[in-house]
Amino acid sequence: SQKIExxxxxxxxxxxxxxxxxxxxxxxxxxxxxxxxxxxxRGPVFLLLIRENEKEKRKERLKxxxxxxxxxSLFHITASQPADSATYLCALATDYKLSFGAGTTVTVRx
Amino acid sequence: xxxxxxxxxxxxxxxxxxxxxxxxxNMxxxxxxxxxxxxxLGLRQIYYSMNVEVTDKGDVPEGxxxxxxxxxxxxxxxxxxxxxxxxxxxxxxxxxxxxxxxNVLTFGxxxxxxxx
Numbered sequence: 001s002q003k004i005e006x007x008x009x010x011x012x013x014x015x016x017x018x019x020x021x022x023x024x025x026x027x028x029x030x031x032x033x034x035x036x037x038x039x040x041x042r043g044p045v046f047l048l049l050i051r052e053n054e055k056e057k058r059k060e061r062l063k064x065x066x067x068x069x070x071x072x073s074l075f076h077i078t079a080s081q082p083a084d085s086a087t088y089l090c091a092l093a094t095d096y097k098l099s100f101g102a103g104t105t106v107t108v109r110x
Numbered sequence: 111x112x113x114x115x116x117x118x119x120x121x122x123x124x125x126x127x128x129x130x131x132x133x134x135x136n137m138x139x140x141x142x143x144x145x146x147x148x149x150x151l152g153l154r155q156i157y158y159s160m161n162v163e164v165t166d167k168g169d170v171p172e173g174x175x176x177x178x179x180x181x182x183x184x185x186x187x188x189x190x191x192x193x194x195x196x197x198x199x200x201x202x203x204x205x206x207x208x209x210x211x212x213n214v215l216t217f218g219x220x221x222x223x224x225x226x
Contacts, residue, residue, distance in 0.1 A: 004152075009150075032212050034214065036215075041219075041220070042219055042220065043114075043200050043202070043217030043218050043219050043220050044153070044200075044215075044217050045217070046214045046215065046216070049212060049214065051212075089152070089153070093212075093213070096141070096158060096160065096166070097155055097158065097168060097169075098143075098155075098213070098215060099155070099169075100145075100152045100153040100154075101152055102150055102151060102152035103152060
């Protein structure tokens with residue numbers, strides 16, 4: 001069966017450090033992978049999209065990698081700030097459906 | 111402001127009492143979808159719509175109905191709610207319905223439903 005797994009439900013890091021989140025998938029062959037941010041009590045907000053032929057994508061302090069051989073995406077938040085505290089979701093697209101992982105909650109300590 | 115609007119945001123109801131959660135988007139998006147979010151399970155798709163009068167089941171459609179009579183609206187109907195439908199519901203839309211994974215979803219703020 002298809003499965004999307006994000007590493008550990010929670011990640012606690014010190015301000016200024018890099019947070020690295022993992023998204024592993026099985027029985028998918030996505031052409032695209034997306035990352036969203038969700039704050040408590042709010043809907044997810046799109047952050048980044050990476051195509052299967054792109055190894056890496058950056059947006060400000062965010063970096064995403066996509067390894068279709070390992071079936072894995074890594075999401076990095078560099079120079080983390082308390083405002084980065086949120087839950088981060090990875091999503092894979094198949095046909096007309098976007099399927100989400102359960103998310104990783106990041107807490108950045110000042 | 112471009113947005114997806116859901117109502118109600120919070121609702122407590124009882125088993126068997128029909129309810130409708132409305133969803134409206136002002137971005138002229140082709141594609142709309144409903145998800146439910148439960149702890150540890152993430153977002154699971156209930157139904158989606160490619161365009162007006164075109165709807166299809168997602169992963170967890172049982173107990174739900176939808177309709178798409180107008181492009182901007184996509185209501186979620188619970189004909190006979192049960193306690194296992196207690197959840198946080200999100201409506202989302204995207205510009206294109208082409209099935210490409212490049213379609214980015216815009217989500218509503220969520221509707222927290224409790225069925226007693």
